[in-house]
Amino acid sequence: MILHLKRNASPKERKDLLRRLALQGVQVHYSPGSGERILAAIGDRKALDAEALDKHPAVARVVPLDTSFKLANREFRPGRGEVRVGDLRFGGKRIHVMAGPCSVENRADFLAIARELRHSGATILRGGAFKPRTSPYSFQGLGEEGLRILAEAREETGLLVVTEVMDTRDVELVCRYADIVQIGARNVQNFALLKEVGRARKPVLLKRGMMTTVNEYLMSAEYIMSGGNYAVLLCERGVRSFDPATRNMMDLAAVPLVHHWSHLPIIVDPSHGTGNWRWVPPLAKAGIAAGADGLMIEVHANPDQAYSDGEQSLLPERFRALMRDLKKIASVLGRTI
Amino acid sequence: MILHLKRNASPKERKDLLRRLALQGVQVHYSPGSGERILAAIGDRKALDAEALDKHPAVARVVPLDTSFKLANREFRPGRGEVRVGDLRFGGKRIHVMAGPCSVENRADFLAIARELRHSGATILRGGAFKPRTSPYSFQGLGEEGLRILAEAREETGLLVVTEVMDTRDVELVCRYADIVQIGARNVQNFALLKEVGRARKPVLLKRGMMTTVNEYLMSAEYIMSGGNYAVLLCERGVRSFDPATRNMMDLAAVPLVHHWSHLPIIVDPSHGTGNWRWVPPLAKAGIAAGADGLMIEVHANPDQAYSDGEQSLLPERFRALMRDLKKIASVLGRTI
Amino acid sequence: MILHLKRNASPKERKDLLRRLALQGVQVHYSPGSGERILAAIGDRKALDAEALDKHPAVARVVPLDTSFKLANREFRPGRGEVRVGDLRFGGKRIHVMAGPCSVENRADFLAIARELRHSGATILRGGAFKPRTSPYSFQGLGEEGLRILAEAREETGLLVVTEVMDTRDVELVCRYADIVQIGARNVQNFALLKEVGRARKPVLLKRGMMTTVNEYLMSAEYIMSGGNYAVLLCERGVRSFDPATRNMMDLAAVPLVHHWSHLPIIVDPSHGTGNWRWVPPLAKAGIAAGADGLMIEVHANPDQAYSDGEQSLLPERFRALMRDLKKIASVLGRTI
């Protein structure tokens, strides 16, 4: 339930309201940027008597919610909520492009591609240090060494960095190096991990699972937010389908759906969404046309030699050409890249 | 197998080649526009001895095919094959928009919406006379009366008309009235019907089934083409998924996939693809950005009163606004609407 | 809406009731075996005033239906409705096994396998004369010649025969030869064909589609029944999934679901359901354990030489061994084979 407080409610009235809610075990979250005037009251139905709350002198309006996500709900944060990452803002007019290789493979190559990507207009650098691989015998990432390379690339290029965390015990470590911590598709309902990043003070990029409904996806975001971390970025990266023609099937309707139900920004990852570099440019364009707030694109200087996901990685020159096309589309949609 | 004949092959040499192929039960199809210089030879492997054919004096080049679709294959018709419908061409620079209500409900309303759509820039009018409904007790369409109304609307507006056929026995009737005959998603593997429209001399709009892989889809097109009717338009209209948030899940990667494997044009239907008018504009834009050759959009003056699919129908004014946005996107992609 | 009439309603009262229903355009169907005492009244809601009907002197009880299938609903035909095919009954204590090759390939082989299957305990012979193949270049069946071979096999073995019809124009022809006409998975929502077999006087085996929900499936049965043909057998044959490990994924919960919602018998086809002969015996047993009223199993004397579906065909000796196992399971479930 969302409560809008009266502008002129007295401190005493406010305090009384909070005391009553606390007595009934109701959790309270303030809508960021509302000057503590909009709050979500979360508890079981019996504890939340809408009628009584509506009459409370501090309350201007009670908005009941018909979805199970409360903090991720548009009612909690009217308008399109922006998420800040360093100096960047997601969810506004500007579309951000995260790019980079699937994995951080070694220092020299990573720094080289980082410079290249900055020139092409990417604002955020991606690269996995901890890799979720189907096989225990596949390359599992460089671990902390990879994180250090990411940090060095940030130093040198000024780009921010996003990288995945897979274990609750690594959250602190990854937060020390990354600007955005990523929760991968396979961990979208790893609730222990969601709670842990919910306690962190870093923006989280939460990827949709291969079999997660949009509603469940927003519930996973809610797990993070209910821990107090409201800086959640969503990412549609394709779901599983019956057709082996592509690695996954991109569900671009998720973009307007998320914007309709939630204030959270959502980006699109056509690299995992299609699994083949050929389909990345058309689907990246389609994602922007559908209203996405950003893109995540895999780029590799030698896709054939990539430790992982080479087939879906764009060559740097193809990425550059794509960026030019994306800028044109963004401009006719009233956005910038 | 595709055979490129020598430019200077003598009539006798050509005749000899055809005789040999015929003797082994091989079917021959000429690539349209190739001046009988490119042909598909279709038969079982034993009958098709690539090596021997390669040495035949009439043959310049043998192209083996690794897909089971031959006539729908890009090798059969190099470049992007255009499909003519009246004076319009699908598959070229121009993007065509088919619009109209789900069903033809009555003469007056249909003529009214037809005029409206012409003004908005649609070039083809859609409307069902025979309706495939899940329930036998739902409105089944006006039948031939609906076809007559479609024809009248064409007369008055100059728009071409597309409408669905569901029964082999109705193909002749529907062809008499329609400019394009539509095979609906549920009939995508109704092989008897595909063969029947393959014998017709009308362009066919073949919708993808809810559970059809892109490969199977091209095989269904092949059924029509193998009957001699090469004027096939494909249409991605969403497939079934696990997420009830939308009626179907649009697989926009099908657009570049079809363009990569086949010369056939492909359009996109975001109305069925999403099932809700709210998501139609973003997905229509995304379809165009992904490279679609056209759109099919349901428009109804009173969606609440529609006999079918009201929820996914745009109001005429929303359609007009969408057309304006689409034109802008098309222009930066080097296309027109 | 289902109406139970009073046992002692006078002819005049009954006639009055029917007249009223007819005046409002309500369709009436009598429950088979109810002595015209249970009827389904089908029309739009306004025409069906439950309260007024409840007070009518001929009416004992009004049962509103909350599903869109009426004639397929358990309320229309209380208990487990039996479907007769010749002397056999489906849906009772006895489990029937339909077996045979995918296609009728030639007379000699078909007669040989037919004799073999009779000895193993099958009661119905399957074999396709009209084949729905993904490719127009694959073997399409022997057509009427195949039907004649089926009829001859019936003559010789006493087994009944089931075979597929794909075109509305062939329904009469197929009905002339077959004891059960089959609608294949790809035609489960070919409504023109469903209506046509609804007019036939032959039992229909309606296979579930690869992407048909149980509810839609019962609606397809309703199409047939609303034409007056109540002899419908359902068949779970696997649906499409994301896992390429099997051709389809068998949804055995469909068996108890259908029995809960409907009076129609349901059999199980583990050959198409798995696509590999190795998994046929365990899934056949599982189908029986789940409560299926019959099985359809592909058997071929030379699977490697089969024109279609060889990989999923059992060798005759494996089929014989399976039948022995099935009998044991049936017996502990209180059924016979």
Next chain:
Amino acid sequence: MILHLKRNASPKERKDLLRRLALQGVQVHYSPGSGERILAAIGDRKALDAEALDKHPAVARVVPLDTSFKLANREFRPGRGEVRVGDLRFGGKRIHVMAGPCSVENRADFLAIARELRHSGATILRGGAFKPRTSPYSFQGLGEEGLRILAEAREETGLLVVTEVMDTRDVELVCRYADIVQIGARNVQNFALLKEVGRARKPVLLKRGMMTTVNEYLMSAEYIMSGGNYAVLLCERGVRSFDPATRNMMDLAAVPLVHHWSHLPIIVDPSHGTGNWRWVPPLAKAGIAAGADGLMIEVHANPDQAYSDGEQSLLPERFRALMRDLKKIASVLGRTI
């Protein structure tokens, strides 16, 4: 690659072989029960020269593997490998039934149901202490208090206990109380957690994910085994489908597939597999008929009051009746319960 060593290989020859493998970074795992005579050599292809190894004096036979799972492969452990849990063995003639409520809700109720289940013939008690819930606001389990209740129930009834672990940091804690640690469907590709239980010395029940192919599933088992913990039990619990009629769709073909490809035992969970108590008995029977090595069934004395999954919980008397039916089916299949 699997190596069968010669029975009479000398200690020196063996040592030499191991040294060579170690030099090339190849991991060695001995097949349990093989007396160190069968081993899996895991490394990249270049390191594993089959021809050279075949000639090594200690090697009797080299078996190349065409699957990416090595330790889960049937070649690693010929025959059907049994997994011991306390005095019980999974994978042999005896079928084990794990039963209990979804969550441990309180001491008194749990002890009561535990006694009841022992009388009905269950051998393992289930109950969640850490619960993976879609919503952060739903009951999350009693945590360690729940584990203590589980242990007390084991003391009193002699039943073994299985319970879920969700966080790498809790593995040690859960192992202290449980006889089998469960990895839930949502964590099937939580690789950090798989590695952690791979280091534990407790049997692991690994549930299949809602969207996991059988191949990926076996790769997840491989993660656990590659850590040295070979005691893995698999569990088919339904995957996600397009049909909302059931909570999940049970893929019973997974049972024979797993038995064909792997030596690991596999049980079936019809409670999550269907989501409705009505379909649990038929699907439990079907699971056994398909060859499952065990069942997991939710039972609750007051399903309406259950904190979670009440709808899919059987009443104790229904569970008792089901056990009687299962025993009959098991007996005709040559197994016991």
